[in-house]
Amino acid sequence: MTVMIQTRGLAKRFGPKTAVQPLDLDVAEGEFFCFLGPNGAGKTTTIKMLTGLRRPSGGSALLGGHDIQRDPISAKQLLGYIPDHPFLYERLTGRELMRFVAGLYSLPEETFEQSCDDLLETFELSHAADQLVETYSHGMRQKLSFASCFLHQPRIVVVDEPWVGLDPKNIRSVKTYLRDKTRQGLTVFMSTHSLQIAEELADRIGIIHRGRLLHVGTVDEIKSLASAAAGSLEDVFLQLTREAEEEE
Amino acid sequence: MSRTLFSPLGSSQLGAILWAKQRIVRHTLASVQRESKLKVAFVSISAVALWLGIFLLSWSGFGLLGGMSEQALGVGALRLSDLVMARLLSVFALALFVMLIFSNVLIAYSTLYRSREVTHQLQSPITTATFFLGRFYECVTFSSWASAFLGSPVLLAYGLETGAPPVFYLALVAFYLPFVTIPAALGSLITVIVVRVVVAVKGSRLHRGVWLGLAGVLLLALLGFFRGRIEVPSFVETPSLQAVVETLGRTQSPFLPSFWVSQGLLGTATGDLGAGLFHWLLLVSNALFLVWLATLAAERWFYAGWTALGDGAGVRRARNGRGILDRFDAFLRPLPPPVRSLVSKDFKLFWRDPAQWSQFVLFFGIMALYVANIRGARSFTHDESWRALGTLLNLGAAMLILASLTTRFIYPLVSLEGRRFWIIGLAPVTLRQIMWQKFWLSVGSTSVFTVSLAVLSGWQLGLDRTAFALSVAGIVATTFALSGLAVGLGSLYPNFEEENPARIVSGLGGTLNFLLSMLFIALIGAGQAAVLLWGRLAAFVGEDAYPWVVATAVAWMIVLTAVTCLVPLRLGLANLERAEF
Numbered sequence: 001m002t003v004m005i006q007t008r009g010l011a012k013r014f015g016p017k018t019a020v021q022p023l024d025l026d027v028a029e030g031e032f033f034c035f036l037g038p039n040g041a042g043k044t045t046t047i048k049m050l051t052g053l054r055r056p057s058g059g060s061a062l063l064g065g066h067d068i069q070r071d072p073i074s075a076k077q078l079l080g081y082i083p084d085h086p087f088l089y090e091r092l093t094g095r096e097l098m099r100f101v102a103g104l105y106s107l108p109e110e111t112f113e114q115s116c117d118d119l120l121e122t123f124e125l126s127h128a129a130d131q132l133v134e135t136y137s138h139g140m141r142q143k144l145s146f147a148s149c150f151l152h153q154p155r156i157v158v159v160d161e162p163w164v165g166l167d168p169k170n171i172r173s174v175k176t177y178l179r180d181k182t183r184q185g186l187t188v189f190m191s192t193h194s195l196q197i198a199e200e201l202a203d204r205i206g207i208i209h210r211g212r213l214l215h216v217g218t219v220d221e222i223k224s225l226a227s228a229a230a231g232s233l234e235d236v237f238l239q240l241t242r243e244a245e246e247e248e
Numbered sequence: 249m250s251r252t253l254f255s256p257l258g259s260s261q262l263g264a265i266l267w268a269k270q271r272i273v274r275h276t277l278a279s280v281q282r283e284s285k286l287k288v289a290f291v292s293i294s295a296v297a298l299w300l301g302i303f304l305l306s307w308s309g310f311g312l313l314g315g316m317s318e319q320a321l322g323v324g325a326l327r328l329s330d331l332v333m334a335r336l337l338s339v340f341a342l343a344l345f346v347m348l349i350f351s352n353v354l355i356a357y358s359t360l361y362r363s364r365e366v367t368h369q370l371q372s373p374i375t376t377a378t379f380f381l382g383r384f385y386e387c388v389t390f391s392s393w394a395s396a397f398l399g400s401p402v403l404l405a406y407g408l409e410t411g412a413p414p415v416f417y418l419a420l421v422a423f424y425l426p427f428v429t430i431p432a433a434l435g436s437l438i439t440v441i442v443v444r445v446v447v448a449v450k451g452s453r454l455h456r457g458v459w460l461g462l463a464g465v466l467l468l469a470l471l472g473f474f475r476g477r478i479e480v481p482s483f484v485e486t487p488s489l490q491a492v493v494e495t496l497g498r499t500q501s502p503f504l505p506s507f508w509v510s511q512g513l514l515g516t517a518t519g520d521l522g523a524g525l526f527h528w529l530l531l532v533s534n535a536l537f538l539v540w541l542a543t544l545a546a547e548r549w550f551y552a553g554w555t556a557l558g559d560g561a562g563v564r565r566a567r568n569g570r571g572i573l574d575r576f577d578a579f580l581r582p583l584p585p586p587v588r589s590l591v592s593k594d595f596k597l598f599w600r601d602p603a604q605w606s607q608f609v610l611f612f613g614i615m616a617l618y619v620a621n622i623r624g625a626r627s628f629t630h631d632e633s634w635r636a637l638g639t640l641l642n643l644g645a646a647m648l649i650l651a652s653l654t655t656r657f658i659y660p661l662v663s664l665e666g667r668r669f670w671i672i673g674l675a676p677v678t679l680r681q682i683m684w685q686k687f688w689l690s691v692g693s694t695s696v697f698t699v700s701l702a703v704l705s706g707w708q709l710g711l712d713r714t715a716f717a718l719s720v721a722g723i724v725a726t727t728f729a730l731s732g733l734a735v736g737l738g739s740l741y742p743n744f745e746e747e748n749p750a751r752i753v754s755g756l757g758g759t760l761n762f763l764l765s766m767l768f769i770a771l772i773g774a775g776q777a778a779v780l781l782w783g784r785l786a787a788f789v790g791e792d793a794y795p796w797v798v799a800t801a802v803a804w805m806i807v808l809t810a811v812t813c814l815v816p817l818r819l820g821l822a823n824l825e826r827a828e829f
């Protein structure tokens with residue numbers, strides 16, 4: 001098994017407050033890993049440390065064997081990131097934005113031409129490709145950030161709550177796309193509040209609460225941690241986070 | 249071998265960034281077609297008129313100097329006028345250079361650290377050097393267009409008046425880029441270092457009070473340093489051209505880029521191409537060195553500073569009721585609750601954005617320093633006509649600063665409510681109340697500074713009662729008028745999509761606001777001038793007319809202020825009431 005995401009003692013403090021306690025985690029190649037936790041649990045901070053957008057207070061994060069702090073260029077070559085509120089250049093067209101992103105990843109011309117059209121079609125944006133992004137709806141923007149993320153064919157994709165603004169049809173197509181990609185070897189690290197989607201997609205789930213990773217395991221393993229009365233993943237999640245609060 | 253995207257532009261990543269910027273500029277220019285034709289026409293005509301005005305003023309000024317006697321200097325072949333013009337060119341370049349450094353520090357902070365583009369670019373496999381150079385290009389563009397607009401008519405006028413050869417005009421273009429690059433590199437360098445130091449101080453265990461104390465001592469030392477050096481030009485005391493030449497000569501230093509530009513341009517203007525080339529190479533080599541140095545500094549300190557600034561967002565602010573701003577809220581208690589909340593919110597947003605308040609402090613700080621030193625000019629305080637002229641110039645400067653501040657800070661206030669309009673839209677507050685809140689916020693916050701400056705200036709110059717009252721009334725009226733104009737036009741042409749106030753201002757509406765502010769200042773200034781320069785005017789209209797002139801100036805001020813304040817507010821309110829959010 002090739003480990004694509006590896007954290008060792010990865011921690012973050014904001015002044016006296018600990019946002020993420022030392023985190024040890026391995027995510028394998030082709031695995032779909034879901035990161036669950038209540039608001040303010042430390043999910044986004046962890047993701048920002050994984051993507052190099054925030055410096056850890058301690059520990060390390062390796063992407064495909066490259067330390068994101070010491071060798072960020074090699075690590076980011078493998079990485080695709082979709083934030084919860086992606087920044088898009090309003091005064092570029094969809095196709096221009098794709099070309100710009102391709103330039104940032106130094107893609108060859110012919111690879112770009114081929115991938116761009118395919119991705120715009122996959123995410124149903126071909127009709128709006130030559131319109132300015134400022135005219136896009138929220139859902140179209142989200143789909144464009146997905147399309148641009150996959151341009152350079154990343155081996156690891158980190159996604160932070162990607163479902164905001166997507167309608168049920170688009171949620172379905174994005175889910176299918178991500179699932180298919182993981183079968184081809186893509187590693188997905190996704191933070192979400194949607195327990196139903198996590199239950200449906202995740203190979204493994206990690207539950208984080210108040211900066212501490214409480215449990216990691218498959219959906220069945222996580223479910224087995226809770227009492228018999230807890231049926232769905234939602235019940236289990238609520239029970240586990242409540243117990244953690246009571247312990248503290 | 250396959251061709252990488254943007255490879256003709258050097259690094260494909262830097263090429264991609266520059267290409268995207270060029271596309272954005274192109275789309276932005278195309279979007280002007282969708283703007284109101286009247287607004288576009290007014291802004292275009294005003295811009296051309298402003299450019300022509302500066303050109304004609306400079307041309308006639310240089311013409312006046314060119315006509316001066318050769319014997320006055322008495323140094324043989326060298327004409328006095330040439331020397332004065334050369335020295336003026338040097339002063340102009342120095343003033344531009346200093347202003348560019350200040351503006352570049354502010355621009356670099358928002359471009360390198362505050363922009364949302366930063367996160368987007370840094371998630372890609374881009375080196376810090378490439379990222380920095382991409383952003384640096386933006387800093388140079390942002391900071392230099394205004395200096396090109398204002399500087400080109402002056403230099404063209406100089407070339408025409410001195411009969412400079414065609415190579416001089418080519419040299420203008422060649423000198424411009426390295427000249428604006430140097431302050432941009434210095435500004436970025438200072439910003440990267442300051443941010444790194446500030447975050448290190450924040451993270452250090454030394455008590456914050458100690459750092460504040462050290463900063464205070466440094467500030468006082470700087471003020472002391474400048475206070476000893478700001479001298480009143482000797483030509484004010486002894487108005488001879490010899491003194492002018494000597495005074496302007498103090499700004500010359502062979503270590504300043506402004507000196508290299510002026511000497512290089514003079515060389516090309518007088519046919520000494522060797523001197524021109526030497527100074528151009530000096531400028532280019534220093535520009536390249538400083539860009540390299542700034543890139544090196546960015547590679548070393550940018551990432552640590554940027555991430556630490558991001559971490560600052562996660563640190564808890566002062567406990568409720570204990571922060572400076574919470575204490576300030578106590579002063580707002582007399583206001584009705586919804587208005588109090590809006591004022592408090594606007595102050596907090598302003599205070600927590602150093603890129604905003606630092607400009608405010610900078611503008612008024614420089615002006616206060618100047619006014620505080622004006623007493624040193626004996627001619628200003630003892631000679632009636634110099635005193636009147638000084639008052640008029642001080643008022644004009646304070647009004648111009650006010651115009652730039654209301655345009656920069658007040659005009660975008662309504663637009664900035666954009667995406668959050670649902671919060672106040674659902675609250676029991678009318679749009680009229682919101683607009684008036686912005687208006688009073690502007691009047692209240694800026695009048696503290698403008699009125700203080702007017703009072704300080706009048707006191708320093710020892711004005712008589714009438715002139716003192718009129719100048720203070722003039723600045724109060726201007727504060728009301730420009731606040732109403734900025735809030736009104738900001739509501740008439742809101743940009744609810746943009747979150748960056750600097751970008752909101754850079755649109756056509758913001759430009760229109762500034763131009764109309766300038767027009768107002770010229771019109772109100774004419775009334776003030778009639779009273780303050782009465783000594784010269786009396787010869788034409790008779791001494792008896794003085795009370796009538798004062799009464800007319802006051803009436804003119806009131807009518808002009810009322811129109812400039814109320815008409816835009818009314819139009820803006822009507823526009824907001826029509827809008828759908």
